[in-house]
Amino acid sequence: MxxxxxxxxxxxxxxxxxxxxxxxxxxxxxxxxxxxxxxxxxxxxxxxxxxxxxxxxxxxxxxxxxxxxxxxxxxxxxWAEAQRFGLRNSYMDPRTMGADRWHGMYGAWKRYKCGCAVIDAGSAITVDYVNNSGQHLGGYILPGLKMMLKSLKNDAARIAFEEGEVSKAEPGINTAECVNQGLSWLSRAMIERVSKDVSELNLSQTLVTGGDAGRLFALGMKGAHHPSLVLDGLGYIDSEAFG
Ligand SMILES: Nc1ncnc2c1ncn2[C@@H]1O[C@H](COP(=O)(O)OP(=O)(O)O)[C@@H](O)[C@H]1O
Ligand SMILES: CC(C)(COP(=O)(O)O)[C@@H](O)C(=O)NCCC(=O)O
Ligand SMILES: [K+]
Missing domain, CATH: 3.30.420.40 (ATPase, nucleotide binding domain)
Structure with missing residues (x-):
């Protein structure tokens, strides 16, 4: 086992x-x-x-x-590596890249073998782009949805609100609306930006994973939901090491 x-x-x-x-x-x-x-x-x-x-x-x-x-x-x-099976890391020092990002990208690469965007909406949100020949073009690290709400609660004295998972993104007219709809508005901006990059970079697939993947889909994200993409990539690598 x-x-x-x-x-x-x-x-x-x-x-x-x-x-x-x-x-x-x-x-x-x-x-x-x-x-x-x-x-x-x-x-x-x-x-x-x-x-x-x-x-x-x-x-x-x-x-x-x-x-x-x-x-x-x-x-x-x-851990993250310089390369594997045609997937090549853009980091000068690959060991400083989060292992989950590398394993998620590897899961995507093994599954589709084509240019792809990998979005992991976990504690932090990571966006990684891999081109058709397996070159990691780079990525982004953003605070996750929970993390953003937590920082507003903890670091601003007069922002008191109840969390609500809304997909409305119009301007709010009270604190809770401004915060909750603000998060949806920001997420939608990110989703649009990813979609623009995907088309400009000619990537064929968008894969989404992480605890907040469903939330991103509800906000308009287009792509394939791979809830266990990191485990998929990790499994391939472990099999390649030990059969
Ligand atoms: N049952 C849950 N418990 C904790 N977080 C959850 C749950 N369902 C959704 N989430 C969301 O998913 C995020 C964590 O996603 P996950 O992929 O597990 O992160 P990580 O890989 O960083 O541990 C949380 O920040 C939260 O917004
Ligand atoms: C960006 C991360 C915090 C995401 O982790 P997660 O939110 O999934 O727990 C993780 O990949 C990490 O610690 N990365 C190290 C820095 C880097 O990837 O460049
Ligand atoms: K993760």
């Missing part, structure tokens, strides 16, 4: 496989002492673990020792 883990800044997403077949997938909130409690019964039978992590080093070490205690086989952490 193989276990794959995508350890993000908000949640751990995991996938359990037996001979290439997905048995179960799920997630747990960051910070729990037993992040895989719901599948602990299986962990003794896990012969290999692959992890994509962007979490703080302390949390990563805790996750690593938890897995090593529970699982019988080795635990491998996979």
């Amino acid at each position: 193989r276990l794959l883990v995508d350890a993000g800044n908000t949640r751990f997403k995991w996938r359990l496989e037996q001979e290439g077949i997905v048995i179960d997938e799920g997630w747990s909130a960051l910070g729990t002492n037993a992040p895989l409690a719901s599948i602990e019964g299986y962990l003794g039978a896990v012969s290999r673990v692959g992890v994509s992590a962007v979490i703080h080093e302390d949390i990563r070490l805790r996750l690593s020792s938890y897995l090593e205690q529970k699982v019988s086989g080795p635990v491998h952490f996979y």
Whole structure:
């Protein structure tokens, strides 16, 4: 049995496989002492673990020792690379790129083998562009939707509001509307911008992943929803390493 883990800044997403077949997938909130409690019964039978992590080093070490205690086989952490199977990183120092971005792009590249935009709407939102020949053209890192609301709440003394998931984007006439509709307005601007880039750069596919992917689709995002794109890319890489 193989276990794959995508350890993000908000949640751990995991996938359990037996001979290439997905048995179960799920997630747990960051910070729990037993992040895989719901599948602990299986962990003794896990012969290999692959992890994509962007979490703080302390949390990563805790996750690593938890897995090593529970699982019988080795635990491998996979990081961003300079290149793989024709996909080439634009970073001078690829190890400084978030592992989740590389694994998401690799999942997209293996699946479609063509120019693509990869949008990961997680704790942060990342946008990455890969051209037809596999060259990463670069990307963007933006605060995520929750993160933006949190910073308004925490860093502005007189902005009190109830969060509401709205797709309306007209100008608000009270604080809550201004904030909630402002977020939709900004998201729509980003969506339009991505769509413009995709057409100017001649990219054939747009793939969207992350906890807020559904929200982006509700706001007009066009593309394919791949909820577990990071796990997909991680799985390909782990298979290429160990068969
Ligand atoms: N049940 C949920 N728990 C936490 N965040 C959620 C949930 N559903 C949607 N979200 C949204 O998804 C974001 C986290 O997405 P995720 O892809 O798990 O992030 P990360 O990879 O950074 O851990 C949150 O910021 C939040 O806006
Ligand atoms: C940008 C990110 C915070 C996104 O992580 P997430 O929001 O999915 O938890 C992560 O990819 C990261 O820590 N990147 C390192 C910097 C870089 O990619 O250049
Ligand atoms: K992520």
